[in-house]
Amino acid sequence: MIITDVLFLIVPLFLALFYKPIAYLCGRFLNNKSKRENYFMKHISNFLRSKSWNVFLFLYLALPLFAQKEYKIDQVSVVNVGDGRLLFQELKTEKALNGEHRIIDGYHSAYVLASFKDGFYDGGYKEYVDNILITEGSYKEGRKDGLFKINSKFDGKLKEEKSYKEGKLDGTSKSYFTTGKVESERNFRMGKEHGKQLSYESDGTLRKEHNYKDGKQVGKQYTFLKGTYDLYETVYFNEEGLQDGEYSSVFTFGSPRILGSYKNGKKNGRWTTFAESGDTLMIETYLDGKEDGLHVSFANGSGVRQKEYYMKNDRKDGLYREYNLENGELRYEATYQAGRLHGKERRLIVSNRFDYWETSTYVNGRQNGPFEARYVKNDQLRECGEYKNGHRVGRWKRYTIDGKLEKEWDEN
Numbered sequence: 001m002i003i004t005d006v007l008f009l010i011v012p013l014f015l016a017l018f019y020k021p022i023a024y025l026c027g028r029f030l031n032n033k034s035k036r037e038n039y040f041m042k043h044i045s046n047f048l049r050s051k052s053w054n055v056f057l058f059l060y061l062a063l064p065l066f067a068q069k070e071y072k073i074d075q076v077s078v079v080n081v082g083d084g085r086l087l088f089q090e091l092k093t094e095k096a097l098n099g100e101h102r103i104i105d106g107y108h109s110a111y112v113l114a115s116f117k118d119g120f121y122d123g124g125y126k127e128y129v130d131n132i133l134i135t136e137g138s139y140k141e142g143r144k145d146g147l148f149k150i151n152s153k154f155d156g157k158l159k160e161e162k163s164y165k166e167g168k169l170d171g172t173s174k175s176y177f178t179t180g181k182v183e184s185e186r187n188f189r190m191g192k193e194h195g196k197q198l199s200y201e202s203d204g205t206l207r208k209e210h211n212y213k214d215g216k217q218v219g220k221q222y223t224f225l226k227g228t229y230d231l232y233e234t235v236y237f238n239e240e241g242l243q244d245g246e247y248s249s250v251f252t253f254g255s256p257r258i259l260g261s262y263k264n265g266k267k268n269g270r271w272t273t274f275a276e277s278g279d280t281l282m283i284e285t286y287l288d289g290k291e292d293g294l295h296v297s298f299a300n301g302s303g304v305r306q307k308e309y310y311m312k313n314d315r316k317d318g319l320y321r322e323y324n325l326e327n328g329e330l331r332y333e334a335t336y337q338a339g340r341l342h343g344k345e346r347r348l349i350v351s352n353r354f355d356y357w358e359t360s361t362y363v364n365g366r367q368n369g370p371f372e373a374r375y376v377k378n379d380q381l382r383e384c385g386e387y388k389n390g391h392r393v394g395r396w397k398r399y400t401i402d403g404k405l406e407k408e409w410d411e412n
Helices: 002-017 019-029 033-049 051-067
Strands: 068-072 076-080 086-090 099-105 110-117 120-129 132-140 146-151 158-165 171-176 182-189 192-200 206-213 219-225 231-237 243-251 256-263 269-274 280-287 293-298 305-312 315-323 330-337 340-349 356-363 369-375 381-388 391-399 405-411
Touching: 086 120, 231 256, 356 381
Parallel strands: 068 099
Antiparallel strands: 076 086, 099 110, 110 120, 120 132, 132 146, 146 158, 158 171, 171 182, 182 192, 192 206, 206 219, 219 231, 231 243, 243 256, 256 269, 269 280, 280 293, 293 305, 305 315, 315 330, 330 340, 340 356, 356 369, 369 381, 381 391, 391 405
């Protein structure tokens, strides 16, 4: 800006001092050295001595004063009028700003160069920080209108491009990596996402491809997920913007990680999770977004069942089993009702001497009724007694593996 200001002052001074060579060159250009030179010199000389020159010089030098006025930020009041627009006024006079003005924030080495009409931004807009242009665009009646460019405040490189209409995002918006490659590309229609939304890795690999209509996701949505496992995720949305249809996340080498389906935004039907090896890790069944039906989990990479149980309305209901991961044999069995233990429970206890099964009775999640333990080796009774509200009560007995009474006692 300083260079243009200096040139603005030099031009009339140059004309006044060098009018003779200028007249000479004009004569040479018209191929009549003496006649044309004298003609131009005479008229330029007369013009420089006339009142017209004085008027011209005054207007020329005064023009910047009319064209642009400078304010410090504390000399201007800014009022939010409530519709997203800002009203700028001179603090002392309360007059609305009109024309091109420079507003300086000296504390942050920043200033705004903008055109105003009746106190609102209207026309070109530029924002500088440390003499680096960081924002450039245009306004119409106080609202962003057209293309806005946002640059880095560190090196001035382009970071974002956004298209506006009547103050709302409209058209294509882009963001860029520091290398200049596109990081994301989003489409809008009157403030709502509409059309393809694309995101990229720094090497240009597509990371996300989503589709929108009037602000809602519709159709196929693709996402590259980075984490413990790198996955490609694909899901579908219906016209209401709800997940609907097949869902899949796939390892980068092509094998599935998760397969399932949605219905009106909720998980529905069978969902299966796989290991990298291709072995099944888990099977779940859903109805209206809640687990309902068989649930089976497997030990990683072995194919051995770890747990299996039934769910109803997101709670365990029915038979529940757990298995030994080494040999797949049953080690725990129980019955649930509405998420609580209800009925018989059998648990394998592994001992240094003799393994045995414990059998308990539950009512609405509390241990109530007879209890017994039997040796695995010969099914002989090991221990017996009774529980009431989770506590041992009455007479209890314990036996050796060959059936002899080892101990007898009372529980209070």
